[in-house]
Amino acid sequence: MLDALDSLALEVHHLDDASDFYETHLGLDGTRTDHEARYEVGDTTLVLREPSTVPRGGVHVHYAFATTEDRYDEWYDALDDDFDLAEFDFGSARSLYFDDPDAHCVEIGTAGPEGDDALTGIFEVVLEVEDLASAEAFYRDLGFEVVDRGDGRDRVRLAGPVDLELWEPQRGIADARGGVHVDLGFLADDPSAAAAAVADRACEVADIEAGVRVRDPDGHYLTFHEA
Template identity: 65%
Template sequence: MLSGLRWLALEAKYLDRAREFYATHLDMTVVREGNGEVVLDAGETDLVLREPGEVPRGGVHTHYAFAAPPDRYDAWYDRLDESFDLTEFDFGGAKSLYFYDPDGNCVEIGSVGEGDADITEVFEIVLEVEDLARAESLYRSLGFEVVDRGDQRRRVRLGGPVDLELWEPQLGIADARGGLHVDVGFAAEDPDAAAETVRDRVCEVERRDDGVRVRDPDGHYLTFQ
């Protein structure tokens, strides 16, 4: 039903500062900018930095992960270790490093990318949810599948066009938190059908020129294109 992640939007208090952070430390280039937002190239995914304003806002204190090819991971670690107090975690075959951007988002780089780029895509997003069972049911109806559950049954990891972690309020690795009012865009074979699948589970459905946008019960916006 959903075939890819088109964008992840983050709220930035100061756009110039956020743009400089991602350009300097992660070598990201600007795709376009204007109307209170800057869009950066993150491989297969756009990373959108957005000033506070009209909804949908970008996510706040969002934990998300970039994929890097395994042979680039050590270079990323050495480079970022010069400027940040990094946290590293070994998942048994894949490593990830964690650090924070100026707006309090926990940025992860994992050694799971495929391709030639230093960063190939956003491969994971963590959403904070109030009711885990309700959120899991909604996203499973869109084709996501459960791949892991937390020991305390307060989080679930779903596989799909992007890995989604649904967390009840808590701290994770590197004291990361799930994002609030996160705005994401998905490629969909049939945007209207995707929206119709969750119509009775979401708070809002809006037909737009660029697709169909819904708002889930936890305030996260999903656009199907």
């Protein structure tokens, strides 16, 4: 139903500081307007957005960039002097974690898209939800599938065009928190059909110039664009 993660928007306090962080430490190169900076990371656009419009962009979002196994140690060495890195070995993949200036928890891991660039895509986003069962049902209606559950059943991992973790309020690895009012864009063969699949659960469904925008029961914004 949903083909790919097209965009992830983060709210930042000061665009100059946030842009400098991502360009200096992660080597991203993008474009800027008065209140936004946009960076292409693989097939996904990372958007940094000052408070200026709705959707605002997510607050304290934990999300993950993909890198290749042979570039992972380069990232660790490059970031270790400037950040108090947390690291976790999942057996089949490794990840490092650090915070950006706006308290977003940035992960760089060896899971996800392969490619020649140092960062090859965004493979995971964590959303904070009030009621896990309700949120899980909403995203399963969009075609996501459950692949893992937390021991306390207060978090669930879903596979789809991006891995989504749904967390009831808590702290995870590196004190990461699930994002609040996160703004996600997806490519879909039929945006209207995707919106219709969750219309009875959604807080809002609106046609916009670029496609259809849905607000889920926890206030996260999903925009479906035609693939």
